[in-house]
Amino acid sequence: MNWQLLPQFTITGLLAGGPIALIALGLVLIFKASYIFNFAQGQLLLLGALFTWWFAVEQGLPLALSILLAILVLALLGFVIERLTLRPMTGQPLLSIILMTLGLSQALQGLALLLFGGSQRNFPQIFSASDPYKIPIPFGAEGTNQMLILKQNLVWSFLVAIVGVLATGAFFQFTRTGLAMRGTSEDHELAQSTGLRIRRVFGISWALAGMIAAVGGVLLATSSGLDLSLSLVVLAAFPAVLLGGLDSIPGASLGD
């Protein structure tokens, strides 16, 4: 084993886990609020990236604006999904809920394909792919010039993901809505008895998960192109979520 490459692999691996942490965060959010595991998160990622592409490339809007619009569209979509499909599932057995999100994943996959077509498309590049950051590291084998070579989009994806996780954590800790969501996740009935409207909390948690999915989708699409298998990336987040604990936000980041 080439020990000299160990720092390189370690850092690259850690950075690659950034977007996965973001996806896992979306999953944890919904589970924390409503005890539903969203099997359709991958398809939400895909739709986020597709909508960004549509706004940026087909409609010709500037990239930052199209990302923002895609985030809004996905938030709305998350809210609508919760209202239409998960609201009738309150009180139903676990199998029905699992199947509902599985069915949703199939329907959204078909919908994405129907609306946007199946060909692989070029996602607008935010970061240049051929100009990696080079960071010298002080320790290394004698004589060799040890440098960490990190692709730009990898580093920035990781940074955005970290910012996203921290922002969400701050949202939960310091805002009233975040506090309401934390309270709801502890005990639905107790939260209702204090006057919290838990249905609104569910809707907000899905909308937030949709927004996170949009950001995650854009990050993944910049690094690996945009085609329909983007929804399969979510499977990498499943063990991350389970390992870190299904209802723990720091756990989701640690889990990968």
Added chain:
Amino acid sequence: MTIQRPAGEFDYSYAFDMATIRRGWQWALLVVFIIALYTLPFYASQSIVSLANRIGITIIAVQGLNLLTGYTGQISIGQAAFMTVGGYISALLVNNLGWSFFLALPIAALGAGVVGLFFGLPSLRVKGFYLAMATLAAQFIIPWFTRQAFPEVLNGAQGLNVQVPMLLGVKFNEPSRYIYITLSVLIITTIIAHNISRSRLGRAFVAIRDNDLAAELLGVNLFKYKLQAFFLASVFAGVAGALSAHSLRHINSETFNLVDSILLLGTLVVGGLGTNLGAILGAITVELIIEGATLSAPFFVKLFPATAAGMIQALRPLFFGVVLMLFLIFEPRGLAHRWELTKAAWRLRPFSH
């Protein structure tokens, strides 16, 4: 819902109480129906016969899943993986060892059952959603294994080309001939599944589903019965997988993938979880809906011309997902329950309840 007999019909013996087919005309109807199915190739087109083939194979897989998820309450998203195992074992036995398909089929089923037993071990420790995750793991591990392990034998990602079954010199290489195999196996598996559900084993399964703690207190050995449920479900899946592999004449790691597992689970719920009739009704309904998606593709192409190439790929999951969600919201107990309600309403006429 308790069993309601038609007015004037009384059970005079335990055997008659358990009987499914009770009157002479019901026997006659059954015989006519089976004859109609067996003569399908003579009056139906090739596409309908191959559709019937697919429906039959799906029914077998869903019957197995019904035993596991419907009766025992263990959620399994891995049924398609066990179909892969059965298909591969049968393909290897027929291709490489030269066995007859009809001898390879039970062995493939047993092999799939053993693999299912292994992946059912987590059920002794985890329940509900985490068990679903464990079976999801099976759905990924098994195709990975067929891609990476023993490449000389399993042929990696390309998969195997499967030989056509032969019996007494007759080659079953067309759907119109293959349907006889499918129908015969389907009749056998339906009888087995129906009788399991009515036996001591079936009652133990239901006890585990309804309250496994109480069942254990009553002396139902959870360990034994949960593993038996996984074994039986995987045996049925292995049969379905072997039939499908020899019907399609090809098998690789993607033939039965995660989408198929979801399809089987959704089919079970649409038909009616925990009922034998539900497996049959659900498979017929879902396959017809997917055929409907394929047939309505030209209409959608007019609306969305950008997606002309992949329209069928798009519409199939869309139709299935939407139908599944609608059933979960409006008819969560499935078509079999609706049928029971219809029968009960007819028998209780003119009283409404």
